[in-house]
Amino acid sequence: MKVSVVKNILEANERIALENKAIFDEAALTVINLMSSPGAGKTSLLEKTIETLNGDLRIGVIEGDIQTSHDAERVAKKGIPVVQINTGGACHLDGNMIRDTFEEFNFHDLDLLIVENVGNLVCPAEFKVGEDFKVMILSVTEGEDKPAKYPLMFHESKVLLVNKIDLLPYLDLSMERIREEALKVNPHMIIFEVSTKTGEGLEGWYQWLKEQVKAKKSTRN
Amino acid sequence: MHEMSIAQSLLDIIKEEMFKNDAKVLKSVRLEVGQLSAVVPESLSFCFKVMVDGTEFEGAELIMEVIPLKGQCLDCNEIFEIKDYVFECPHCGSKEVHTLSGQDLKIVEMTVE
Numbered sequence: 001m002k003v004s005v006v007k008n009i010l011e012a013n014e015r016i017a018l019e020n021k022a023i024f025d026e027a028a029l030t031v032i033n034l035m036s037s038p039g040a041g042k043t044s045l046l047e048k049t050i051e052t053l054n055g056d057l058r059i060g061v062i063e064g065d066i067q068t069s070h071d072a073e074r075v076a077k078k079g080i081p082v083v084q085i086n087t088g089g090a091c092h093l094d095g096n097m098i099r100d101t102f103e104e105f106n107f108h109d110l111d112l113l114i115v116e117n118v119g120n121l122v123c124p125a126e127f128k129v130g131e132d133f134k135v136m137i138l139s140v141t142e143g144e145d146k147p148a149k150y151p152l153m154f155h156e157s158k159v160l161l162v163n164k165i166d167l168l169p170y171l172d173l174s175m176e177r178i179r180e181e182a183l184k185v186n187p188h189m190i191i192f193e194v195s196t197k198t199g200e201g202l203e204g205w206y207q208w209l210k211e212q213v214k215a216k217k218s219t220r221n
Numbered sequence: 222m223h224e225m226s227i228a229q230s231l232l233d234i235i236k237e238e239m240f241k242n243d244a245k246v247l248k249s250v251r252l253e254v255g256q257l258s259a260v261v262p263e264s265l266s267f268c269f270k271v272m273v274d275g276t277e278f279e280g281a282e283l284i285m286e287v288i289p290l291k292g293q294c295l296d297c298n299e300i301f302e303i304k305d306y307v308f309e310c311p312h313c314g315s316k317e318v319h320t321l322s323g324q325d326l327k328i329v330e331m332t333v334e
Contacts, residue, residue: 001242001244001332001333001334002330002331002332002333003238003242003244003330003331003332003333004329004330005234005238005328005329005330005331006327006328006329006330007234007327007328008325008326008327009227009230009231009234009252009326009327009328010227010230010326012230012233122259123223125259126223126258126259148305148306151257151306152257152259155257155306155308183316184306184307184308184309185306185307185308186308187308187309187316187317187318188316
């Protein structure tokens with residue numbers, strides 16, 4: 001006999017992500033899932049962002065890596081609450097892993113939670129953790145063809161930061177082409193050209209973050 | 222990617238449905254694999270086989286239909302296949318595209334005894 005089922009196979013993680021989101025929403029907390037290839041500048045972006053915005057926004061961070069607590073140590077030096085997840089081998093963070101950190105935070109004391117995902121341009125895009133937005137970084141040394149090669153990552157991300165623009169004089173790279181390629185797979189992507197080394201271009205990113213936090217806080221009332 | 226953990230989730234759903242329907246033997250399972258779901262059918266098939274070998278589900282067939290990425294233009298209402306992950310209406314060039322299908326990974330039907 002035939003049994004009709006019609007179920008989303010990935011529903012288990014989706015459900016946990018939704019439950020996480022409900023907890024974040026109750027605290028009017030803006031949550032960002034930050035993704036990129038290894039070495040594109042996620043932790044540097046976090047350091048710069050915290051340095052600049054820590055007076056205006058109360059920020060918390062969840063760090064995800066296969067091994068080590070290097071990133072959490074870097075972020076902890078900025079004086080904000082941070083928890084390190086070591087996946088031991090898993091190539092991405094999922095809703096369950098995020099949920100396991102909840103007792104380390106008081107979400108009502110935070111405005112913004114940034115989850116720094118495992119460095120990987122493939123898998124993190126497939127898994128929600130309960131975030132409001134996925135944000136990704138592409139560094140200029142990675143090349144112009146990455147949006148076409150990694151469409152899901154680019155399609156799922158609300159914001160793209162093109163990082164390390166301080167290196168542009170040493171590269172044959174068309175920023176115009178990166179933008180074109182990214183906008184093909186995600187026409188509504190917000191793109192910032194930045195350098196986490198020099199600080200160039202980051203004002204737009206800070207402004208966008210503040211706007212999201214403000215909008216989320218206003219949903220509480 | 223992660224076809225092994227997906228195969229496990231699939232097996233969990235199968236066991237639950239078999240129990241609910243008082244079924245004893247699994248003959249086949251039909252899935253819809255969306256193009257944007259980042260699942261490779263051959264890998265999933267392989268992982269499923271590895272998981273069920275030596276169990277009561279050994280020999281069950283996994284039938285997969287790849288669902289193409291389809292969108293609808295919100296400006297001119299044209300429905301089209303999204304080629305090369307370019308989210309743009311081929312009719313009017315609009316970037317306002319609503320994805321109709323091709324993002325999900327679904328179990329649709331089981332054939333049991």
